Amino acid sequence: MTGSHLRVSIERVSHRYGSLGVLEGIDLVAxxxxxxxxxxxxxxxxxxxxxxxxGLIEPEAGRVMLExxxxxxxxxxxxxxxxxxxxxxxxSVAGNVGLVLGALTRAARRDRIRxxxxxxxxxxxxxxxxxxxxxxxxxxxxxxxxxxxxxxxxLMDEPLSALDAQTRALLLDEFADLIExxxxxxxxxxHNLSEAVRLGHTVAVLSRRxxxxxxxxxxxRPLAGRDDADPELLAVQARLWALIRDDAAAxxxxxxxx
Amino acid sequence: xxxxxxxVPFRARGFAPQAIPxxxxxxxxxxxxxxxxxxxxxxxxxxxxxxxxxIFRALVQLARSGELWRHLGASLSRLAIGxxxxxxxxxxVGFFIGVASWARSPGMAVVSALFxxxxxxxxxxxxxxxxxxxxxxxxxxxxxxxxxxxxxxAAGVDAVPRGLVRMGQAFGLSRAAIVWRILLPGAAPAILSxxxxxxxxxxxxxxxxxxxxxxxxxxxxVLQAGNLYDTDNxxxxxxxxxxxxxxxxxxxxxxERVLLRWR
Numbered sequence: 001m002t003g004s005h006l007r008v009s010i011e012r013v014s015h016r017y018g019s020l021g022v023l024e025g026i027d028l029v030a031x032x033x034x035x036x037x038x039x040x041x042x043x044x045x046x047x048x049x050x051x052x053x054x055g056l057i058e059p060e061a062g063r064v065m066l067e068x069x070x071x072x073x074x075x076x077x078x079x080x081x082x083x084x085x086x087x088x089x090x091x092s093v094a095g096n097v098g099l100v101l102g103a104l105t106r107a108a109r110r111d112r113i114r115x116x117x118x119x120x121x122x123x124x125x126x127x128x129x130x131x132x133x134x135x136x137x138x139x140x141x142x143x144x145x146x147x148x149x150x151x152x153x154x155l156m157d158e159p160l161s162a163l164d165a166q167t168r169a170l171l172l173d174e175f176a177d178l179i180e181x182x183x184x185x186x187x188x189x190x191h192n193l194s195e196a197v198r199l200g201h202t203v204a205v206l207s208r209r210x211x212x213x214x215x216x217x218x219x220x221r222p223l224a225g226r227d228d229a230d231p232e233l234l235a236v237q238a239r240l241w242a243l244i245r246d247d248a249a250a251x252x253x254x255x256x257x258x
Numbered sequence: 259x260x261x262x263x264x265x266v267p268f269r270a271r272g273f274a275p276q277a278i279p280x281x282x283x284x285x286x287x288x289x290x291x292x293x294x295x296x297x298x299x300x301x302x303x304x305x306x307x308x309x310x311x312x313i314f315r316a317l318v319q320l321a322r323s324g325e326l327w328r329h330l331g332a333s334l335s336r337l338a339i340g341x342x343x344x345x346x347x348x349x350x351v352g353f354f355i356g357v358a359s360w361a362r363s364p365g366m367a368v369v370s371a372l373f374x375x376x377x378x379x380x381x382x383x384x385x386x387x388x389x390x391x392x393x394x395x396x397x398x399x400x401x402x403x404x405x406x407x408x409x410x411x412a413a414g415v416d417a418v419p420r421g422l423v424r425m426g427q428a429f430g431l432s433r434a435a436i437v438w439r440i441l442l443p444g445a446a447p448a449i450l451s452x453x454x455x456x457x458x459x460x461x462x463x464x465x466x467x468x469x470x471x472x473x474x475x476x477x478x479x480v481l482q483a484g485n486l487y488d489t490d491n492x493x494x495x496x497x498x499x500x501x502x503x504x505x506x507x508x509x510x511x512x513x514e515r516v517l518l519r520w521r
Contacts, residue, residue, distance in 0.1 A: 056428055088439075088440065088444075090446070100431070149429065
């Protein structure tokens with residue numbers, strides 16, 4: 001679907017909210033067509049970093065560089081998928097997808113909506129209101145909306161965290177399949193390590209606030225062949241947990257004391 | 259330890275009121291019948307409070323003579339123009355206060371200073387400014403509708419989740435598209451609920467303004483009837499105002515059902 005080939009480089013990015021340092025000297029690269037997963041303890045600045053990458057938060061220092069080429073039909077280079085779906089309740093499923101396709105002609109918009117709704121299994125729900133959909137279906141709409149603009153880079157901020165475990169497991173498989181088929185550069189924030197090893201080609205572990213890159217773990221296996229019970233992936237997951245555990249415990253204590 | 263044996267009693271009864279349209283109609287009809295019975299039996303003095311039947315006859319007579327339509331037409335035209343002007347300007351200013359930093363503090367300061375002034379007290383001033391004709395009456399209505407509309411609109415814009423605005427920005431929507439497609443529909447419930455308040459305010463101010471200086475209009479008609487101790491016609495005028503309020507509320511209800519069907 002995508003003809004974009006985009007490399008996203010995060011260069012020496014630091015950020016603070018008032019006197020609270022959130023990120024410090026982050027250097028990371030999201031390779032074209034690959035998935036970079038950001039994990040770390042609560043409050044380590046994962047979502048802030050994603051906001052900076054998406055141009056929604058201005059970093060105090062550093063920059064995010066884009067390098068490569070963007071397909072002609074790409075309507076939005078850096079495209080988010082939100083944790084809370086961010087659907088307009090007064091627009092139907094098709095209306096929510098069509099909202100971001102204002103640059104297209106009416107006919108092209110209709111075709112694009114039909115195409116992405118088919119891709120995400122939502123054809124039968126085009127005229128449904130968001131309130132009529134389950135959480136998993138709403139997130140599919142969020143994905144359909146993101147794919148409709150032919151993004152060069154997908155920015156996914158804990159897209160499964162608001163969903164129940166069964167829906168999460170099903171959507172995770174669908175994400176893996178979609179990401180591999182579409183081949184868009186993806187940056188995925190999660191606190192769930194099984195999601196990280198299921199989807200990530202590169203997993204960047206951030207330390208406790210102010211977040212720094214503590215470790216980068218690479219997983220070479222193709223997304224299609226990954227299985228939750230795979231001993232190799234379970235070993236990676238255990239390694240990630242070992243890297244995060246102390247910081248996560250400290251962050252939890254910090255929250256309790258606060 | 260006491261023994262227990264029996265089904266678990268259901269305890270979640272009540273605290274869930276439901277609308278019963280038949281009860282609403284029945285209450286109104288019952289009150290009118292009671293009133294009619296009191297008047298017929300001499301319990302209620304018809305000199306001060308005419309019987310419903312007399313009021314109905316007066317209404318029919320007013321409708322047949324064309325007097326009702328002459329007064330009602332004048333009132334409706336003032337109501338439509340005054341309410342529309344106050345609403346359009348109120349929504350525009352409320353929107354600026356809701357979205358623009360430069361408008362927020364100055365706008366709210368002006369609104370806070372002027373909103374509490376009873377608008378009826380300004381009628382003499384409007385007569386000096388706009389004359390005794392239509393201008394002063396429309397200005398009274400418009401002014402009275404403007405401030406609550408500003409407040410409701412600004413509150414409605416503030417209540418739109420910022421996450422939706424950020425979504426629009428993240429997808430590269432223009433500022434105009436964010437205003438028209440996200441903020442305006444998002445603020446619509448607050449704006450529409452404000453319409454119920456402002457339509458009532460407009461009817462109150464309409465009658466007040468027509469009582470101060472008008473030959474035509476329901477307010478003027480009620481005042482004339484009162485001066486002549488013509489209580490049948492006075493009450494007939496009040497019934498027309500009540501029906502006007504009910505009709506406006508019904509129309510707004512329909513508008514809400516159409517525009518807010520997504521809720």
